[in-house]
Amino acid sequence: MPRTAELHALQRDFAACIRDPARDELPPGVASRRMQVYRELFFNNVEGLLSSNFPVIRTLYAEADWNALVAAFLHDHRAQTPLFPEIGREFLRWLExxxxxxxxxxxxxxxxxHYEWAELALxxxxxxxxxxxxDVDGDVVSHVPVLxxxxxxxxxxxxxxRIGADFRxxxxPAEPTLLLLIRDRRDEVSFLEINALTAAxxxxxxxxxxxxGADVVAALLAEVAPANAAALQSAGEAILRDLQARDALLGTQPT
Structure with a gap:
């Protein structure tokens, strides 16, 4: 076997042993005690990353159950990237x-x-x-808003x-949940629960x-609530101003 191929085979064998702590057969020349050190380091690093990426999910599991889930992820999943910031997406793919x-x-x-991953991704x-x-000071009602x-x-x-240790x-429910996730000018991420009209x-x-902005609201209301369009116009315009205050609307197109 060529030297490069031999090295790759050894690396794959070593990685397989790390992924599967129950495996007794170790690579040639690797002591069981040393392999256990690698296994623990690898597991602890990935467990720490997943705990920080998915803090709410972590609270749903007892320690032994959570560790078993992480171990199953390490054993079963083949990641598409070595980048640590992408481990959340890999965990999401595995859950899918x-x-x-x-x-x-x-x-x-x-x-x-997905919700917890989206917060980090944003x-x-x-x-x-x-x-x-x-134009940050532009009027999003009378001018063209910039989303x-x-x-x-x-x-x-x-x-x-709302999900957590006390709510599972x-x-x-009959109605879906719609959320607006926003990263503002201070690079702070927040969410706002919205209705179907705001989403549209x-x-x-x-x-x-x-x-x-006013014309966009009017056109939407003419389609979804024609009988009440005039009465709802001011409420729609208030939504525009609220979105601007939250930095979901940045302002208006520069003149």
Whole structure:
């Protein structure tokens, strides 16, 4: 066997031993005590990353159960990237596969994991508000609003923002949960629970390049609530101003 191929085979064998603590057969020349040190270091690093990426999920498990879940992730999943900031996405992919396989996870677990992952993903998003052309003091009602790329609408079957050790719903409620995740000018991430009308308004603002905020609201209301459009117009415009105050709307297109 060529030397390079021999080295790769040894590396794969070594990694397999780290992934599977129950494996007795060790690579040639590696003592059991030394392998155990590597196993513990590797496990503790990944466990720490997952605990910090998914703090709410961590509270749902007793220590032994959580460690078993992490061990199963290490044993079963083949990550597509070596980057530590991407481990949350890899864990999410693994949970998706578990659901497809019919594993007995909590029915809300995958959605909760996505919600926690999204918070970190938004915090790491490379968009810079300062690089986006906009008039921060512009009137988003009378002029063309500029939607922040750091404002994400998320939809879930479960109220993920409420789930914790004391609230673990067994069934999804009749109405879905819609959330607006925002990273503001101070790079702080927050969420806002929104209704379907606000979500539809944000979707229209994302595609809008010419109409004023008031016109976008009016066009939306003419479609979804024509009988009450005039009465709801002021409420829609108030939503625009609130979105601007939260930095979901950065301002208006510069004149």
């Amino acid at each position: 596969q578990r659901r497809e396989d019919g594993r007995d996870d909590a029915p809300f677990l995958l959605e909760l994991a 915090a790491l998003d490379e968009h810079e508000i300062a690089a986006i052309a906009h 922040s790329p750091l404002a994400w609408v998320l939809g879930y079957r479960f109220p993920v923002q 719903p067994a069934e999804a 308004l944000i979707e229209r603002l994302q595609a809008n390049t010419q109409a004023s």
